[in-house]
Amino acid sequence: MGRHRILIVEDSPTMRQLLVFALKRLKxxxxxxxxxxMDGLRKVTSDHFDLALVDINMPVMDGLKLIxxxxxxxxxxxxxxxxxxxxxxKEDRERALALGADEYLCKPIQAxxxxxxxxxxxxxx
Amino acid sequence: xxxxxEGLFSRAEEVLGxxxxxxxxxxxxxxxxxxxxxxxxxxxxxxxxxSDEHEWEKxxxxxxxxxxSLEGERSDMLERLQSVEDExxxxxxxxxxxxxxxxxxxxxxxxxxxxxSTLYLQEVLQIIVEIVINLIGxxxxxxxxxxxxxxxxxxxxxxxxxxxxFPVCRMGQGLxxxxxxxxxxxxxxxxxxxxxxxxxxxxxxxxxxxxPIGAIAIHRLLEQKAGFxxxxxxxxxxxxxxxxxxxxxxxxxxxxERKLNTIQGFIDLLxx
Numbered sequence: 212m213g214r215h216r217i218l219i220v221e222d223s224p225t226m227r228q229l230l231v232f233a234l235k236r237l238k239x240x241x242x243x244x245x246x247x248x249m250d251g252l253r254k255v256t257s258d259h260f261d262l263a264l265v266d267i268n269m270p271v272m273d274g275l276k277l278i279x280x281x282x283x284x285x286x287x288x289x290x291x292x293x294x295x296x297x298x299x300x301k302e303d304r305e306r307a308l309a310l311g312a313d314e315y316l317c318k319p320i321q322a323x324x325x326x327x328x329x330x331x332x333x334x335x336x
Numbered sequence: 337x338x339x340x341x342e343g344l345f346s347r348a349e350e351v352l353g354x355x356x357x358x359x360x361x362x363x364x365x366x367x368x369x370x371x372x373x374x375x376x377x378x379x380x381x382x383x384x385x386x387s388d389e390h391e392w393e394k395x396x397x398x399x400x401x402x403x404x405s406l407e408g409e410r411s412d413m414l415e416r417l418q419s420v421e422d423e424x425x426x427x428x429x430x431x432x433x434x435x436x437x438x439x440x441x442x443x444x445x446x447x448x449x450x451x452x453s454t455l456y457l458q459e460v461l462q463i464i465v466e467i468v469i470n471l472i473g474x475x476x477x478x479x480x481x482x483x484x485x486x487x488x489x490x491x492x493x494x495x496x497x498x499x500x501x502f503p504v505c506r507m508g509q510g511l512x513x514x515x516x517x518x519x520x521x522x523x524x525x526x527x528x529x530x531x532x533x534x535x536x537x538x539x540x541x542x543x544x545x546x547x548p549i550g551a552i553a554i555h556r557l558l559e560q561k562a563g564f565x566x567x568x569x570x571x572x573x574x575x576x577x578x579x580x581x582x583x584x585x586x587x588x589x590x591x592x593e594r595k596l597n598t599i600q601g602f603i604d605l606l607x608x
Contacts, residue, residue: 297469
């Protein structure tokens, strides 16, 4: 297997750093960070990624809009997306999953949970 | 003449071949005979043991002793297996504990790293807000800063409600003022009513050594957050020291920058 590329789309530098810390434990991983939805869209359309972690509440373009745009793009339809958000309501979860998110994690996150979900979606041990 | 000799040799070869086969057959018979003799001897010993009560008893005792010895060995093996399983369980538990500790340390490191990554007050306040939302999981909270001249504690950054919704407190009074005066994190059992900023559920004092700087008052946690975890308490301790130092340093930096600009202005005025 080659290296896996993960895109983190999150406006909070604290949260981005924490996610990088958690994901760096995976072998053969390249992590790219984006600070809002628009930045994320630019990066995801100009490069290949095996997984995207997306926050919902972000400036410029929110996470839900980003997910719907990603799912509208034929070449990105199969890329797994994990939502990481403070929004814990059932309807928020359902909306994100209906738009095409594969997993929905609520903040405050546990590094182990993120790692476990990433491993599952990347199909790595 | 030569044909006659060749015929003679060929017959001699045939006769020799027959002899060789005979010798092999004889050796085979001897081996079979030996095997049968040993078999007969074994059967005779068993018959003797079966017919002789004493021999039979000896054999039975030997077998019982062997069974007892094997039972002992089995019991030892089971004990060792149990001990290895216990050890394995212990290691698994320790691994989980260490993993959790590692995650907590990563969170504390990130929080500390971010807090000291800037010298601008607004950025420091924004980082504290991010830590309280993302790492603690608070929905409604405010960061208070103490005015040393008046002793008033005013909210300078908030989340979940506008700044003006958070009342001004006095040093030493109420949960927030009391926490700052004592230097101890204060918790309250009374949660705020929905859409109402009342008593906070926790007040974290921000102090640099003994010098009070401000406080963080958390009024409500995120829907999915059931309560505070041991990591949250570690974060309270970290915020109490590091956030206070970061705010203090940022304010000093801002003051010194202002003074530097003023002095620079004077120098420019005098030298022009």
